[in-house]
Amino acid sequence: MTKENIILDIHHLSKTFGTNVVLKDIDFSVSTGDVTCIIGASGSGKSTLLRCLNLLETPTTGEVLYHGEDITNATVNAASYRSHVGMVFQNFNLFNNMNVLKNCMVGQMKVLKRDAATAKKNALFFLDKVGMAPYINAKPRQLSGGQKQRVAIARALAMEPEVLLFDEPTSALDPQMVGEVLEVMRTLAGEGLTMIIVTHEMAFARDVSNHVVFMADGVIAEEGSPAQIFENPQNAQTKEFLSRFMRG
Amino acid sequence: MPASFGGRIMVILQNYGMSFLRGAASSMLIALVGTAIGCVIGFAVGIIQTIPVEKKDSAVKKILLGILKFILNAYVEIFRGTPMMAQAMLIYYGSMALFNIHMSMWFAAFFIVSINTGAYMAETVRGGILSIDPGQTEGAMAIGMTHFQTMTAVILPQALRNIMPQIGNNLIINIKDTCVLSIIGIVELFYTTKGVAGAYYTYFEAFTIAMVIYFIMTFACSRILRHLESKLDGPDNFDLATTDTLAYTSGMFKYPDKKKEEVIPND
Numbered sequence: 036m037t038k039e040n041i042i043l044d045i046h047h048l049s050k051t052f053g054t055n056v057v058l059k060d061i062d063f064s065v066s067t068g069d070v071t072c073i074i075g076a077s078g079s080g081k082s083t084l085l086r087c088l089n090l091l092e093t094p095t096t097g098e099v100l101y102h103g104e105d106i107t108n109a110t111v112n113a114a115s116y117r118s119h120v121g122m123v124f125q126n127f128n129l130f131n132n133m134n135v136l137k138n139c140m141v142g143q144m145k146v147l148k149r150d151a152a153t154a155k156k157n158a159l160f161f162l163d164k165v166g167m168a169p170y171i172n173a174k175p176r177q178l179s180g181g182q183k184q185r186v187a188i189a190r191a192l193a194m195e196p197e198v199l200l201f202d203e204p205t206s207a208l209d210p211q212m213v214g215e216v217l218e219v220m221r222t223l224a225g226e227g228l229t230m231i232i233v234t235h236e237m238a239f240a241r242d243v244s245n246h247v248v249f250m251a252d253g254v255i256a257e258e259g260s261p262a263q264i265f266e267n268p269q270n271a272q273t274k275e276f277l278s279r280f281m282r283g
Numbered sequence: 284m285p286a287s288f289g290g291r292i293m294v295i296l297q298n299y300g301m302s303f304l305r306g307a308a309s310s311m312l313i314a315l316v317g318t319a320i321g322c323v324i325g326f327a328v329g330i331i332q333t334i335p336v337e338k339k340d341s342a343v344k345k346i347l348l349g350i351l352k353f354i355l356n357a358y359v360e361i362f363r364g365t366p367m368m369a370q371a372m373l374i375y376y377g378s379m380a381l382f383n384i385h386m387s388m389w390f391a392a393f394f395i396v397s398i399n400t401g402a403y404m405a406e407t408v409r410g411g412i413l414s415i416d417p418g419q420t421e422g423a424m425a426i427g428m429t430h431f432q433t434m435t436a437v438i439l440p441q442a443l444r445n446i447m448p449q450i451g452n453n454l455i456i457n458i459k460d461t462c463v464l465s466i467i468g469i470v471e472l473f474y475t476t477k478g479v480a481g482a483y484y485t486y487f488e489a490f491t492i493a494m495v496i497y498f499i500m501t502f503a504c505s506r507i508l509r510h511l512e513s514k515l516d517g518p519d520n521f522d523l524a525t526t527d528t529l530a531y532t533s534g535m536f537k538y539p540d541k542k543k544e545e546v547i548p549n550d
């Protein structure tokens with residue numbers, strides 16, 4: 036990988052809430068086409084890291100370079116940065132006052148200033164991709180969890196982001212709905228979308244990602260290719276964490 | 284005067300029917316205008332009170348916002364915490380005596396009801412905004428929407444829907460409470476009724492008529508608002524779009540044609 040296609044480059048990122056140090060000296064980078072999975076125990080700071088990358092939390096120290104520009108700078112327009120770096124949440128966070136189609140159009144029209152016809156065409160394209168095109172008239176409350184999450188993915192994709200962040204996208208779903216969402220994400224990875232995924236689905240992380248980051252107590256304890264992390268972990272904490280998961 | 288209760292009511296209605304209607308219309312007009320303007324004030328105040336202050340905002344912005352929020356808080360607490368009748372006396376007669384401002388009676392009436400409703404609505408709107416789960420705000424921020432865009436497109440429409448019952452409540456309270464404005468000389472329904480009752484010494488009959496009119500007005504308003512609410516909610520079910528959505532980018536149709544399904548052979 037050459038330096039030019041690095042999209043996000045994180046240097047010495049730390050985050051504290053009051054006196055609680057949640058992230059310590061995080062360093063890693065993401066290049067075009069990377070699928071990075073972040074794994075780790077509950078409370079290890081995975082969500083906080085992702086939220087820092089999207090400026091939903093302000094990093095305490097360190098820098099997040101987006102194409103070389105530090106977005107933690109006060110002068111950076113957070114809203115316009117976020118339109119390039121999408122996010123899919125554990126709880127979907129769909130707009131309850133809009134139907135499926137409007138959910139996927141509003142960002143395009145308000146943020147990207149697309150006209151309604153273009154926004155609609157684009158929204159339908161991505162809804163079709165996640166298999167939700169027949170449901171454009173439904174309100175979020177009328178959908179199942181898996182369907183909501185697929186709409187949320189289509190909403191994020193409709194902004195045509197450079198990177199898409201996923202925070203445990205299947206954790207709030209019933210087991211039978213997990214598959215349909217992972218399937219969509221698998222397809223996106225196959226198409227070369229750059230993704231950073233926090234997940235507890237180890238099989239998915241192993242099969243789909245090309246980079247795995249294992250976090251423990253706010254630091255990156257180990258990172259590498261899926262083969263390195265899953266077949267031959269070096270760190271004692273990684274071994275212990277994975278053995279718990281592999282045993283089921 | 285006829286001996287029967289019904290007969291006396293008929294006589295009053297024949298002689299003063301139009302006065303009652305005019306009084307009722309005045310009450311209704313003040314209540315409607317006051318509630319509408321009050322809602323606008325309430326939304327403005329409620330929105331300002333929920334503007335988030337971020338760490339990286341400039342000191343000037345923080346201070347100005349702090350002062351503004353303090354003033355608005357004071358407004359809400361003072362107008363909620365004092366009787367509207369006293370406010371009416373203070374504003375109408377007080378401003379005349381002290382500042383030599385002669386505002387028209389009607390202007391004073393609209394002003395007092397609006398500013399009162401605004402104080403109540405501000406708290407209602409604030410509650411309505413806070414009741415929308417913050418996840419939706421994050422969802423909007425995550426696709427690059429600004430605070431203003433998030434508010435207008437996502438949060439306020441839902442907050443408005445949630446506080447509709449409260450707006451209805453305010454309207455009904457205002458219809459009844461316009462009667463306190465009789466002390467600044469507004470000839471609304473209560474004032475009219477008092478006059479009619481005094482003229483014939485028929486308190487029971489005249490106020491029976493007034494009660495019926497008040498009730499019709501409030502009940503009609505509450506039903507109309509209910510209807511509006513269910514309209515805002517939209518239908519309980521939705522239509523599946525046809526499989527080939529891309530082909531019908533303008534105008535969807537409802538269900539797949541029955542005949543098409545029959546063509547598929549069953550085995």
Ligand SMILES: Nc1ncnc2c1ncn2[C@@H]1O[C@H](COP(=O)(O)OP(=O)(O)OP(=O)(O)O)[C@@H](O)[C@H]1O
Nearest residue numbers: 052055057075076077078079080081082083084203
């Ligand atoms: N807004 C906040 N204020 C204070 N502490 C917080 C805040 N958000 C997170 N934390 C703390 O930061 C730590 C890491 O939380 P985080 O949500 O990032 O963990 P996680 O790895 O995503 O866990 P999970 O797998 O359960 O989602 C926790 O100890 C949590 O209590």
Ligand SMILES: [Mg+2]
Nearest residue numbers: 081082083203
């Ligand atoms: Mg988390």
